[in-house]
Amino acid sequence: MGSLAVVLTVYNPSMPRLDISFLGTIQVSLNRQPITHFRSANNQGLLVFLTLQPEKPLSRELLTAVFWPEESDKNARNNLRQSLYQLRKLLGDLNEPAQPYLLVTRQTVQFNPKSDYQLDVRQFLQAVDAGDLETAVSHYHDDLLPGFTCDSLEFESWLRQEREHLHHLALETMLEAGRDCLQNGRYDKAQTIARQQLALEPWREQAHRQLMQALALAGDRANALNQFEQCQAALREELGIEPAPETITLFEEIKSGQLAPTATAETIRPPVKVRHNLPATTTLLVGREVEIEQISQWFMQDAKRLVTIVAPGGMGKTRLGTAVGATLLEQYADGVYFVDLAPLEHPDEIGTAIASVLDYQAPDKTKDLLPQLLATLSQQQMLLILDNFEHLLSPPPVPPDGGEALVSRLLQTCPRLSILITSRQRLNLASENRFELGGLDVPEWLTPEDAAQFTAVQLFVANGRRVQPDFVLNDSNVTDVVHICQLVQGMPLGLLLAATWLELLAPAEIAVEIEDSLDFLTTELADLPPRQRSMQAVFDYSWQMMNATEQAVLAKLSVFRGGFTREAAAEVAEANLRVLLALVNKSLLQREEESGRFTIHELLRQFATAQRLRLDAKNSALFAHCTYFAEKIKGETHKTAGFFPLQIPSKYAADRDNLHRAWEFALQDGLAEQLAALVPAIIVFGFRQGKQASAVPAEAVRALQQKNRANSDEALLYLQLLEQTSRFGTDDSSLVGEGLLTLVPFFEKQPYPELRFWLYLWLGLLESPAREAWYDRAHETALEMKDELFINTTEVIRIRWAISDEEKNEAILAKLQELRAFFEPKLTTPVLANSFVFHTILASLQEVSTATGAYEQAIDYGKRSLNMAKEWQDLFWLSDGFHRLTKTYLAMGLLDDAKLQYLDSLEWHLAVGQVWQTLGLLVGLASQFPEFIGGQTTAVSILSMIFHHHEVVVFHKQEIDGALPTVRAELEAAAFAAAWENGKGMGFDTAVSLVRSALQTGK
Template sequence: MTMLHIHCFGVPRFTVDTEPVRIPRRKSAALAVYLAVTGRAHTREKLADLLWPDQEQDKGRASLRRALSDITRTLGRSWLAADRETIGALASDLVQVDVTRFRTLLGMGRTGSLSAMEEALSLYTGSFLSGFHLNGAPDFDHWRLEQAERLDREAAEIMKALSERYMTLGKKGEALEVARRLAALDPLDEEAHRRLMDLFVQAGRRDAALRQYETCRALLRTELAVDPDQETEALADAIRSHQKPVKKQKPNLPISNLPAQATAFVGRAGEVTGLVERITSPEVRLLTLTGPGGMGKTRLALQVASLTADRFAHGVFFISLADLDAKEALVRELIRVFGLSEGETAHPMGRIADFLRPKKILLLLDNCEHLPEGALVAAELLEAAPHLTILATSRTRLMLKGEHLFALSGLSHPDIAKKAPDGEDLKNAETTYDALALFLATARMVNPDTELTSSNYPALAQICDMTAGMPLALILAAGWMDTLTPSDIAGEIRNNLDFLNAKMQDLPPRHRSMRAVFDSSWKRLTEKEKTALQRLTVFRDGFTLDAVAKVTGMDKGAAAETTASLARKSILRADPETGRFGIHPLLRQYTDDHLGDPGHGHPMEDAHMGYYLALVQSREKELTSRDMPACRRAMDADMANIRQAWLRAAATGALDALGRSATGLYAYFDMHTRYHEGEALFRPAKECVMDASSNRPDARLCLVLLCWFDMQTQGFPPKNQENAPCPGDEEARVERVARNTLRQAVSTGDIRGRAWAFLLLGALAHRRKRHGQAIRLFRLSLTAHPGIEHAFWVSLRIGLCLRSLGRIGEAIDRFRASHQWATRTGDHIKTAWAMGNIGSAALCLGDLHTAETCLKEAATAFRKLNAPIGMVISCEELGLIAFLKGDLEQAAALAEEALGVARASGFARARYQRAQALKGLILVASGSTDKARPCLEAVLETGLSRFSAHLAMVFCACRAKDRETATTHLAQAHQLAPKVHKTHLLLLLTLAQASVSALSEDHDEATHHLNQARHHPGFDAGLFQAWSMGTES
């Protein structure tokens, strides 16, 4: 698995699997760094202007393409997402950016983690991109300097905290080392020099402390022509006179009234870092932390306030508005907290303003939604006190001038759609997902033996998902871990919202259950908002304003006004960048319970079904065009709603809707190669169609079955077909539906019905390996309906059958025909598949030149379209060609790219075994037999790609002089040879036979097999390198 490291501290460096690599051009390296550090998509126009501002637009974009080519050639492609308009970096565990990791650790360090501070400091090896400058790119240099200044400040913050922590722990040597780095970071920072002097004294090294003072004085005189300030001189005098240094006393003020917390703060490292940065910015005087009840706003605000206390010279003060019922009550509370006398003036707000005016204070106003008049008080204070900063928490915006917003969502949690982690990934899950960490930390308070295991991980992930990472819900759920298992807890949450409650006496009543939390929010909604919310619960996950208008029947203006109002009250989550809204799943459950009316729901669910299935139908063409990446992202975002709509259509027998949207949905899952998920979604539709087909044979219904059957076939590789949910009796039912549809189509003259029925029957025959019968049926399908799109699929399927029969030349003709059809339709994904099949078939014939040309063209298209299965297959084939030519370095790079894409896309292991087997061959050829053996054994366990794996094991055993093992694997390879159609792989078999004969000292036999291979017309000189891995002679 290829690991990419991007090092931005100091001179930029790049490593791939610990091996340093160099990007040829400076601006290409700058682009790689910019994409990695920003971690999001940018328009091509913006990137071109950033790095080539003096070039015309066309030339700038051409320079950008060259730079992107430099990057992908050096660092690989799997970490980037690029389409015609944008380029961005993908989040991946296989890409490590030191700056990103540093900032994550900074947030953890602010919560007190010593190991996080130490790791962060180890990453800081110098200023950001120090010594790296670009000519003619002022905007990039400005961005670089901004990043460097910010990161230097953050590094200094870590150094100060770490040196103090080390001294507390008695680690004087470590404290001094960190303090030295702090003084070197900014040599003119007197405070850093004083810190180092003080540490020298504590370590008993007064002479070193005085030398540090002289160094500081010399630097200040040389650089600034000034002497050290009074505090530095006083410290030096105290050291000379052997007195204990007198630290500057801070004013005797009530610095903080922040309530102490009984439990440790967990997670939110990114949010903490972002909030600290914003609340200490001079431009931000009012920052409102918004989010629904139970999201952890108060706890996060307290954490941020405690971390920034030293930035506010006159104190940090906390006031909760939860129990205040009037503006006057808030004023009295302010007077009490500031220690003022209420009777000194008839105008208490004036007294408060006079107190605050000269002071730099942070005021934390908590639960502002409970007292709307509190916003007016905050506005008056901000106007009167120029140095006052207010951090507010509220379920709704305060709607004041100058208000900055920070919307809080749930804690990061596992994706239940992804495979459960194991090994090291399982161990790291608790630190990776904040929701998991909070649940486990809380659970251990009631059950100290709680551990994260592979058996309880799925249930814990479900709990985190059902609560959407809401901290209060997780705490309430974890409170049951003394009596229930994670699986039991997940089941209770699913069935009963009232399960999430607690009897803890120190929780306010409004936080003792999720129902109480939502009751509090519900009371603040108008009747119009309550009705709208009930309608909006029909949506799953995110939704757009257009969907709201068309599903609920509101006009666009009313829909915009309603969603904006609900978002301001934190009932809906709004994402300004995407224009999408979302509802917390527990709030949806509450609303369904609170206003549940089964009769009211059906029309809305039908409207929802109609809207999303029509959307799938309308996007079908886009999914196979150059706009595919953008279309696929849109469908990704809508998939939860599409899934719900499709399942409702299957449950209610909406056959027309199923038929119209089937091919669009099939195209989506096919692009993602999510065949198991696609098969599971198509299965209820298949049952619906088969139940209805006896009364209503229909071409579109036949098409639904074909989509399901293809998903089912693709989702279960050959070895696992016995586990596939399509046993013989099921196939027989599908066949009856196809034949009934065919009879109906013939009697009614339905051309499309005949075509789809023949195509389904052909697919059944292909699945049963009756390739000749399948070809005849596919040809009948093509004769019945020679439409362009239909012709592509039929020609492609015929070509696959011909290739399975070893009729490679005929197969190539069919693949070329499918390529022509795809080109005529402008379908880029189909064009790529056809070209890839031509190349693969040419490889079977031993025509390496044609194969390489076609496969490179296909691979380029697949990369542009970000089609992972196509990328994997084309890289596997191109890797084999490079191997056969003897270019082991290129072959290894292509095999790793295929494996990286497959794993990043979550493919089942059986889907990338050819690449794994190729990797094994390359390792053996490179002399790394120890690494090759476990790799090949893993391939052989799957029962797929066994031929090339057995060949590699032959050569591996020959190197180890293990004749018995070599002979065993050679016999296995001979048994599989009749099913292999690639000429060069069969030549490798001949060379493997030569190797075994040589190992047995049967040199005549070895020479015979070697001459057979050498005189074969498909023999390539590079093949000698492959053969040399098996024998030294």
């Protein structure tokens, strides 16, 4: 029997009359006086049973069956009456208060949910439902009544299930709260929450990883590495296993300095280049070993290059495809990449989707993406998995000009590329090898031992144990389990969903429900093949088993593409963590363990979309989805207009499809504010793949003008400004200036000083005699707004120009220090964290410190600004940072340290960049610092290799042409010709190896 703790309380008029705690030991106090004289453990248990289920009255028959199952009906009813009398007496209900704690009738008993009471379990659950996870975590100080026993095994079984449910929910809540703290830079709190998880489960590997992250990001690398050792020891001792690959990868990242506070000057090594993006496993793969082996053999032994896995929806095509990809990882030197085509609406989008997955950045933004992508893929040995292809095929009998035409072009252009496709329909290409995927093996009539050998039964049982851990196949249920497998024809998704019903139904009842639904659907959906009718039956019944809240949430969640976060689900679908976890437990959602993102099977998403269209005719969910992502991007870019935060591509990579869906909806409905907010993200993602940046705001402007939006609308004006500023770097600067000048007269008539500020500032960025005048007008506008952020931003940009004009003196240094003091405390805010403006301050401080001889300080500033660029993983700013450090070390006379900067830059380019970007780095190295790589002869060979490489861009060729006259003057004609000819035959990898060796210290 659990112990009763004496509660010492201090009078507080705001406290409830009844205070109850079940997390840990039972603690009950009435009017601040502890209740300790329960007659028996059963009485305590009865209070627990009633208090934890206050939603509806419980019948007396149920209560007697739970607490006195061995007694006669008469004795059980008498025991219940006595127990209720004592509880009412202890709670003061015998005095007939206005709001008694127990509502007792001749048939039922209910704990009064409207009474004046406080329960720690209730506080925990209310905080979870409200999304206040940190408060929820603070309430959960122990599990539900651990060790409590009474005379009822039925009650103890119920209590054990409740305890496990709350324990699981608490751990998930702590995990999410810890994620929130890590994202918001609250590393101390994240450490506390991770330790709370480990107090409940010392072997919880996710909590160990969170603690490692929190320690590393707080700058405590030693303890972060030590935590890995503690994790390793706990896993070995408790579970007899080694840490997961994710934990080992995190350990290596911390060890190499990749995971560290960005503001530090500590060296951060480049990430290990990952050669795949295969999604994390969220569902079981049972019984597909033969299929995996056969498809893998087609690619490897039989040298087939195009395989299509063809099957109806729900058969497990995607899961099989990713399993094949994982098996073939070592066979493809350039990697295996999974491309989800479900969010696409037109075949023309396939190339962009592939480029996005590969993080391919087209070298020439003025040309079409696809030919450039094909040129790169033509040199690579790679496997592409194109998932959910069927809706991008040409409709028969039209000649193939849809997605299959692009597949054919890929195969013809890229001889070392292999493609694995999953589709409900074949492609009908001559080179296609179709693999018809059937259901899992289904038995006919067998003993439990025989049935357990069939893969369909194995999958049903394995998933059934997720919701009913003690579920086993036996003589009493084997017939019904086999019947279920037959009804869904071995379809994995059908088995997965049907197994979740074991929480409420016996196998016999599940079979009846599916069969009844099938009978109904036979007439309603006569045009569908039997397999699709069986899946529809499972979906329909799964839908009916959900409560109204779960139905509404799942329907709204169908608007997402490529998954979503808990925060997004809360804002768009009003889904709290409890509802999301309930949908996960019912296999209607999957959850990625590392990222915490939720995903939905494409077939289920389509079913849920149909429900949403029925329930939400006004598209409120789509509007909420669009507005949510618009606000997220606005939060990143507010007061940094035009200086798009460079972390957007990495921070929102998983939501690229969601952002584009939000953009399309905003265009369709003419949502000006949402369009204006989303532009920076759409520009960044499009520009990386090759889309002209200015085309994005121009498209939004046209959409709003078609909706007759007023020309003086602030959002429309902002978009017109971005249409001009996004031309920087691609169009002639004089033309950009002309475009901006046309806006000045109209902007100056409008009551939007912030827009005028940015217009003036951008005009100041142009190299023109009027530059200072435009800065002055920007500064005056900032003063008019009394906005210190804008005032100081103007000063930062003005000083940067002054430094480029060789104004590097103590006065400039003092002003920069003043600006740093203003901006640095604000780096914890989402807008300014890792901001371009602060990066500019650090870079400027480095250059001025170098010029004034303060070398050690210059190195510190240089490393800090470089680490910001490393977090962005933007190669332009990485190159700039390494180049600045090179010049500082050379000014100090430290040649070896200077060379190491280019070595590190090379490694970063190879890790996160494209070949053409690495070629650009080598152009600068060979032309500016030939002594770093052995002299002019080697430099000429490297330049020749670049000049003749198929991925060289026009700009790099122009740089080489500009550098060659100087090189020719220093080399004899014969030596130059020989070196140039040598470079023609040099491969990229050979050149990289040569340069890497030369850059090593002392070489």
